[in-house]
Amino acid sequence: MAHPVVVGVDGSDGSLWAVDWAAAEADRSGLPLRLIHASLWERYEGILPRSTTDRPSEQIYAENLVGSAEQRVHVLAPDVRVSTDVQPEDPVAALVAAGRGAALLVVGPRGRGTVTGMLLGSVGLAVAARAACPVVVARGAEPSRRGEYGRVVLGVGESTGSTAAAHFAFRAARARGCELLAVRAWRSPARENMPYPQPGGEAEAACRRRAEECLDRVVDVVVATYPEVRLERKTVHGTTHQTLLEETAEADLLVVGAKRRHGAVGMQLGRVNHAMLHHAPCPVAVVPAGSVTEESLPDAGTPTR
Incomplete structure (x- = not known):
């Protein structure tokens, strides 16, 4: 059933x-x-x-x-x-x-x-x-809720259920026949702590590499299962919540993960989850770690776009 x-x-x-x-x-x-x-x-x-x-x-x-x-x-x-x-x-x-x-x-x-x-x-x-x-x-404006932009955005976190969220995001993009943007925000303390910050330098390059590696680690687990999905990977210097707000300005769905609480029922919604649930300009999917299976995931045999 x-x-x-x-x-x-x-x-x-x-x-x-x-x-x-x-x-x-x-x-x-x-x-x-x-x-x-x-x-x-x-x-x-x-x-x-x-x-x-x-x-x-x-x-x-x-x-x-x-x-x-x-x-x-x-x-x-x-x-x-x-x-x-x-x-x-x-x-x-x-x-x-x-x-x-x-x-x-x-x-x-x-x-x-x-x-x-x-x-x-x-x-x-x-x-x-x-x-x-x-x-x-x-939530969000009617064009987003109606799926008029043809883009799903996956917010990639460190360890907040990102693998389950990635599965959900790929399936959502496949069902819609649209592209998937996987985005990871990063910040460089070396740049932010300088009175007159200048882009570049080894410290900043290391922060960027860690963000790229984190994004690849999450996406590469599931990408081969969805060869028909057009995937864009993107790392952005800045805060996570501001990055996601900007990247979802013209999106049909934002997918974020959430950790399960230890010893309690439900999920641990962090600051980014709360910010997106309150302010995102498009519908938001919160996916608990370990909640997504092939049997339970929404899917469609033929894309709608």
């Missing part, structure tokens, strides 16, 4: 972005799509006896909400198999539980919460930190 693409639905504009993105991903991957709405409505309206035919208004609202989302998917991707699920459960707990049997979890950048100034909603951030499978936050 194929692992589904799971998307959280709460009626917000951000969740509609997530539904649209997830529908397109399921369509090109040939995977089923599962729409989930979870809220603790029974805390406020009480659990009714089984003998009554009445249902709490929040449950009716939730069922209408996922029903509308299902119809939206049928219009956007009529070949995708869709299932819906309404749960009287904490949204984070419900989505994390669904992610244990999912190929991918998709959430919007913001929900229906009252803190509208937050760039990423608390549910999305908590899911990204706790899920066992890759999580995509469907």
Whole structure:
């Protein structure tokens, strides 16, 4: 049985972005799509006896909400198999539980919460930190969310699940029939500590070589598996978060890795992960180390581009 693409639905504009993105991903991957709405409505309206035919208004609202989302998917991707699920459960707990049997979890950048100034909603951030499978936050401008640029960007880190992230990024590029940019940022203390820094020198060359070796070490593990993917390798002097923001200005997807927490459930989201989840100009996939397998990865036999 194929692992589904799971998307959280709460009626917000951000969740509609997530539904649209997830529908397109399921369509090109040939995977089923599962729409989930979870809220603790029974805390406020009480659990009714089984003998009554009445249902709490929040449950009716939730069922209408996922029903509308299902119809939206049928219009956007009529070949995708869709299932819906309404749960009287904490949204984070419900989505994390669904992610244990999912190929991918998709959430919007913001929900229906009252803190509208937050760039990423608390549910999305908590899911990204706790899920066992890759999580995509469907953020960014519409051209990026619609996949109009034809480029996937892989942010290569030191040891933050980069091999799993590389597999995911190559598969995403192959499914889209687009190019993959693997980028690694580096910094030279010798240049930054000088009052009038000048490019060049042995210390800077050594920093650049280490960045190139790190990038090659991650990419070379998986590149032979995806000969059809057009790959560009790039090392950039600068901070990681600024480099990724610049390189994803015209990208369809940013893929970053994350380490698993030792002795705890979930991922260890570092500063770069947080910065991208809050500020990236395109959808962001956070891939936990060891989460990607051939059976669970989204894929498509024929590229869409």
